[in-house]
Amino acid sequence: MSTNNLSTIVKQLFCIIFLAININEMMCGLNGTTVSTIIGRDRDVGVVGVSDDNRTCLMDSICKNNDKSGSNRNSPCHQIHVPYDNVTDDDFYDLLWTHCPHFFDDKGDLLHPICCSAEQEDSISRLISQVDIIRRSCPSCTTNAKKYFCNLFCLPKQSEILNIEKTIHKAILNISYVISKQFAETFYQSCRDVRIFGAYLMDQEFICGPYKRSNCTAERFLTTLGSISQMPLIIHPVITDLVGTGSSGEGDGGGLVSLLGHRFRPMSGQAYQCYESPPNDNACSCDNCERRCNETLLANYQNNNNNHQNVKLNDENAATHGLGGNLDQFFIYRIVATVLVIKYIF
Template identity: 25%
Template sequence: MGTLVVALCALLATQIFATVDGAKCIMRGACDQDGIRGSCAYDGEPQVIDKPEARALLEGICGDVFANSSQPLCCDADQLDDFHENFESARVLGLDNCPACSVNFRALLCSITCSPRQSDFLRLIKTAVNEEDKTTHVAEVDYYLTPSFVNGLFDSCVDTRSRISSIPLLNFMCGKWAQNCTAERWLGFLGSTPSRGGLSPFDINFVQLTQPRVVDGTTYLPLPLEPQKCNESRGRVSACSCEHCKAAC
């Protein structure tokens, strides 16, 4: 899996995540919420993942997006176990059939889960307390992205066929919208909790920005991810085939 993200990683590692001075997390660690494993609220510095096995999982899923797996990050070993399991489900459906789709999708989720600069592009909206163990978990966040990444992510995946009778992949990943999926509807489903028909452990509002936004005196920046087009090769990531990318035909 790691080979799919190498090219994007090379571009992102030095531009986005290489410097962590002054960076903060808004969440870190795994907390149970209503029977679902979610993220613990955490207002603090990124921490080094001390388990080699966990770092290996990170490298397998996110490659070198984070400069190196030994740097301080906003995720821990427990989260990475869950993260790996979720990605395996997407892979079974056919996420890897189009390398660009896989690269862009992984970048979206690797960033929100582990980036050492979460507080730059994530705004914590709501938390809740688990009455059994008294842990505070994340209930809702705003995730700031550029329109170019949102549209590029969707465009790279919209033609990807699943491994199930070649049905479009997004028919399975866009909830009730299925064949009527759009970029906004897809992100809306990805960010919805089970009570709203989704699978996310907490509500994620994907907000598109073209410039910084100031909220209550805090400046937020859209995550500067550059999507890979499905018909282009980048480094060791090859262009998608015509079957999974109309632009490649």
């Protein structure tokens, strides 16, 4: 098999793994966007971050659109609406229960309303379910990727984490996604060492652009990820370490912060390092998490060292007890001999 053919196969595989939305399109491409932060960007549509009413959702349904490249995107529609209190479609419920378990309690009830609907099931399913291909290698990376997209489409307060940048006939083309630095960095680090067929995920151009793993960063990773042509819309990540005042919870980065001329609450759900185990799952394998390998080696060294110390201590104790026994016998013999000598003399 030639190098070009192998490269093509690997590229297609990663297209499937990450963000394959249009199943008829099998090649990934970048739209040329390399902006990692969009403060000051010219926007065709401006949506105030925090709404004054309870219509906190910005997206719903699917709007067909043809962009300049000729690809037919199944983009979400720009529809401001109230979050849904429950999920009535069984298939959509199963999708969310399987891939977005942080939305539910132990009984399977929603912990909060959601902005996504069953009409978006196909797009969301194609976007997040294929990530399971790397689950065996690194559950932490998979869990973080799913949470990233689940929260994007479904969190009940989209107006606090998203800004609509551009639309065509209600179809959303570009958005800003405000994310906490902690979540972004943890997500990136959890996937940094993942390998597929021996190749690093981050070395693929459509995963971190031209930077490859050696020069990739969380900003470059998420910017490239949000620019792949198979996405239903282009995501411009806005990574911030600003923290406002207020309550904090799943998907809630604390209080409101001022970004892009509006007020936002950065998405900051719990993310897992590659050496950490997500709920009901395992940590990443050693081959896909260098820190896991290092910690395993360190633990083995410490265990071996402790065992060596225990053996040494046992040997010392045995030697001490053995010497003590010999000394006791020696003194007993001396005493007996002395008694016999005295008795013989007298």
